[in-house]
Amino acid sequence: MIESWRWYGDLDKITLPEIAQTGATGIVTALHDIPYGKVWPIEAIRARQAAIAADLDLHWNVVESLPIHEAIKKGDGDLDPLFANYRQSMANLAACGVQVICYNFMPLLDWTRTxxxxxxxxxxxxxxxxxxxxxxxxxxxxxxxxxxxxxxxxxxxxxxxxxxxxxxxxxxxxxxxxxxxxxxxxxxxxxxxxxxxxDGYRGIDRDTLRANYARFLAEIIPTAQDLGIRMCVHPDDPPRDILGLPRMVSNADDIEWILGQQDALENGLTLCSGSLGANPVNDVPAIAHQFADRIHFAHLRNVTKDPDGSFQEAAHLEGDTDMPALVAALLDEEDRRRQAGRADAEIPFRPDHGHELLSDIGSGTHPGYPLIGRLRGLAELRGVIAGLGYRSQG
Structure with a gap:
């Protein structure tokens, strides 16, 4: 598995030299300054790559994310220019060698916490x-x-x-x-x-949003196939309807529907153990086994759920998800890919949503993305991966 780290570029309090010291080599980032719906220029992509690669043994391996304009989610107006811009951004990323794109289809808000x-x-x-x-x-x-x-x-x-x-x-x-x-x-x-x-979502129910999502996949996945890009949808966070808006990616049935809309390797999943783990019906290791061949990226974190539907970020090896079982499922899939001769055998992952610990507190990092808390998570996950690898060789 490829150890990776989310970085917000110039907006991030954590520097690339600090990330390099964690031992992670993959950088998960995006061009957050470009408005939704606009093309990501090759020059901007290459500039970000150059900043990442400067003498630190780091590389930009996953885009998180290439945002989907709200008009596409709502099916509102002439969408052809927006789809064309999205495809051009994909082509520009592929031309620069960035071939994994994590995205989400959550209406209005990204992950939500109180x-x-x-x-x-x-x-x-x-x-x-x-x-x-x-x-x-x-x-x-x-x-x-x-x-x-x-x-x-x-x-x-x-x-x-x-x-x-x-x-x-x-x-x-x-x-x-x-x-x-x-x-x-x-x-x-x-x-x-x-x-x-x-108000812009009035009259848009789950079926309507699904139809709009299906159109997005039909417009985008053939281009991904042409470019060799792996698209991987991030589950809803939290995995339930909020603000009266339907969510599309909350359980195994949703994932099966999405992957079935375009039955292609390039139409894949970001396996986020925290997002899926916040839904009591989800067995996250089982979901990983079920959709293993379409997992192109993994967010590894843990949550502890309360009976009323509340949940809190737990330490990476605590909480309600059996993290060793989940990691074992991903390692099994990597072995299968190697045996099949796939070039993308190794799955990039990142430690997600760490606790603020020690000097993290008051440092002003993005919420959920502290340095020490995520480093603790990475170290723990690294130990699980090493232990399972040793067991498989014994």
Missing amino acids: DLAAPVAKGGTALRFSQARMAAFEIHMLKREGAEADYSDEVRAQASAWIARATQQDRDTLLTSIMAGLPGAYDRYDIDSLRLAL
Whole structure:
């Protein structure tokens, strides 16, 4: 497996020399300064590659992500120019030798959390999704029509109790936390602009969004086949409908539907153990076995779930997912690919969403992407991989 590390370029507090010291060699990044729907120029791609490769034994091995314009998700207007731009960006990346593209099809928001600094028992902080706080946001702050029906009586009562004691700063912090998953330097939504954005999805149900996603795949995957690019969709995070918007990639049935729309190796999956692991119905190692040949990239992290639907980022070898079993499934697939003579036998992975530990705290890194917390995760995963490799040779 190829040890990789997500880097936000000039927006990142963590430097490439620091990343090199972790031992990871693959850099997972994107051109976050380019607006959605615009072409990524070859010159900009090469400039990013040159910055990464400067005497550090690093290389840009995965794009995360090449964003999909909201108009494509909504099926809104003349989409031909947007699809053409997306294909041209793919061609430019392929011309520069970058051939794995992670993307998502989540409406409006990327990953969503309600707490960016939930305390961890032995010190440090973690990302958390509180069902009660999300309910407080939707019902009492956003005042989304129909939101009450999406939450249990108990959660609604907890939400009412929280909002009753919340200060304006508490409310502002909650909004900031929910917006934190949006990548890059783009402006986040405030309450009014989020309501307006949600209005743009009125009448778009799960079937409509699926149809729009199927069109995206039909427009893009043949180009990926021509270019030798591996497209790999990231699961929804959290893996459930939020803000009244349907989600497309939350369980094994969803993944099977997506991969079946274009039955090609280039139509693949980013196996995110944290996103899938937050859904109680998902057996993540089993999902890895089921779709092993279409996994082109892996995010390895762990979560601990609560009965009400809340969850918190756990240490990489703790939480509800059996990480050694998951890693074993990926290593088995690598062995199968080697025996089949596939050039892409090794699967790139990155430690995802680490705890803020020690000097991470207050350092201002992107939420969920501290240095020491992810280094701890990488070291633990490295140990699991080494141990399983030794066992397989014994």
